[in-house]
Structures are given as structure tokens and as C-alpha cells.
Amino acid sequence: MPTYVAFLRAINLGPNRKFAKADIVAATEAAGGTDVLTHINTGNVRLTSPLRSRPKVEAALEEAYLAQAGFAVPAIVYTPAELRAIAADARELTASPPDRERHYVYLLKDEPDPARVVELEARSDEANAAVVRRRAVHVLLGPGYQAGGVDPFTCEKALQVVATNRNFNVVTTLADKWCS
Structure with missing residues (x-):
């Protein structure tokens, strides 16, 4: 399965957009990600995914993050x-x-x-x-x-x-x- 690195936008900037590392991991796993790692609590995530295109990975993550966090979290994904x-x-x-x-x-x-x-x-x-x-x-x-x-x-x-x-x-x- 391919590995990706996702950078999350606009989290943990104020009192209303908190998204804890544990919640990020849970949501990433809910999106089908495995081998999930995070680095500091600013929205840096490494994952493997059965999905093979960046737009599909981004869409799956964003849907799962919205469900977990209760607000939209843009994901910017790189190989x-x-x-x-x-x-x-x-x-x-x-x-x-x-x-x-x-x-x-x-x-x-x-x-x-x-x-x-x-x-x-x-x-x-x-x-x-x-x-x-x-x-x-x-x-x-x-x-x-x-x-x-x-x-x-x-x-x-x-x-x-x-x-x-x-x-x-x-x-x-x-x-x-x-x-x-």
C-alpha cells in the first residue's frame, strides 16, 4: 500500500478548532489509513492507504476529519x-x-x-x-x-x-x- 504524508490546515489555532493527536489518529484510521504516525500537534500525519490517488486520499481524510472534529479540516497530501x-x-x-x-x-x-x-x-x-x-x-x-x-x-x-x-x-x- 502507498504511503502518504498529510498536512492539516487550520487546526489547534484557537479555542474552537482543537483537534487532538489521538483524534487525528482515530479519524485517519477511520478513513482507511494504517501505520498512522503524527508529529507534534500541528497536523502532520503519515499513513499508508489502499487508495492510490492523492485526491481520493485527501477526500477520505477530510470526510473523516469533519466527522471526528465537527469542523472542516483541509488535508494537503504528498507522497x-x-x-x-x-x-x-x-x-x-x-x-x-x-x-x-x-x-x-x-x-x-x-x-x-x-x-x-x-x-x-x-x-x-x-x-x-x-x-x-x-x-x-x-x-x-x-x-x-x-x-x-x-x-x-x-x-x-x-x-x-x-x-x-x-x-x-x-x-x-x-x-x-x-x-x-
Whole structure:
């Protein structure tokens, strides 16, 4: 059975959208997932599934999460190879000058429109950059970034896609831990 890594959007952000790890595991199993693992309580899930297409996995998870949590939980799913590629891109982009203080990765449910990608990347400057690679946007923040300002580029809105973000450490850790 294929393995997938799912990133859940907009959970555990406030008092009304709590979705505990145990509930995530139970719902993932109810969706047909096996060998379910989670990493920190921000909606990172590894699973195997008899389903063989990303859209079918996403739909099954979202239906089960809605039933378990009582609110819609978008799931953004990658194969291990896709997540390894995102982590490799993250490492490459972080290693190249100029030095960045923060690196966030926006994980996209769908491929963005190429014209919107051009518009988003054009907002980059010498201190901050947005780099789109396939279904991921790397937001590289330089000196003086506004603490807590994860997305000065408003990636999700600019690309008009469903997205969730994780920091560089979470993306690379999960790729190393779950996708080798």
C-alpha cells in the first residue's frame, strides 16, 4: 500500500478548532489509513492507504476529519518522494546567500496558476523572497522581518489555492523521518 504524508490546515489555532493527536489518529484510521504516525500537534500525519490517488486520499481524510472534529479540516497530501523534493528545495534555498532569519514552506493543495506564481515571486526583494516550486512556496525572510509575520507575501490569497505552512525544521525533519 502507498504511503502518504498529510498536512492539516487550520487546526489547534484557537479555542474552537482543537483537534487532538489521538483524534487525528482515530479519524485517519477511520478513513482507511494504517501505520498512522503524527508529529507534534500541528497536523502532520503519515499513513499508508489502499487508495492510490492523492485526491481520493485527501477526500477520505477530510470526510473523516469533519466527522471526528465537527469542523472542516483541509488535508494537503504528498507522497514521500514529493516531500523529499520539497525538503531538498528547502535545504538548497536556505544554503544560498543571502542569509535568512526564517524559512517557512507553504504546502499547496493544488498546482498554482503560472501567472499567479510570476506575480507572487515578483514581490521578492533583497531581504525577503517567495520561491514557488511545484506545490510548495518557500518564504525566505531576511533581517528585520516582522516577528510573528509568517507570510508577508499572503501566499494563499495571492495564488488562490488552499495552503498550510510549516517551518523549515518541520519540513526537513519529516522528510528525513518519514520519507527515507
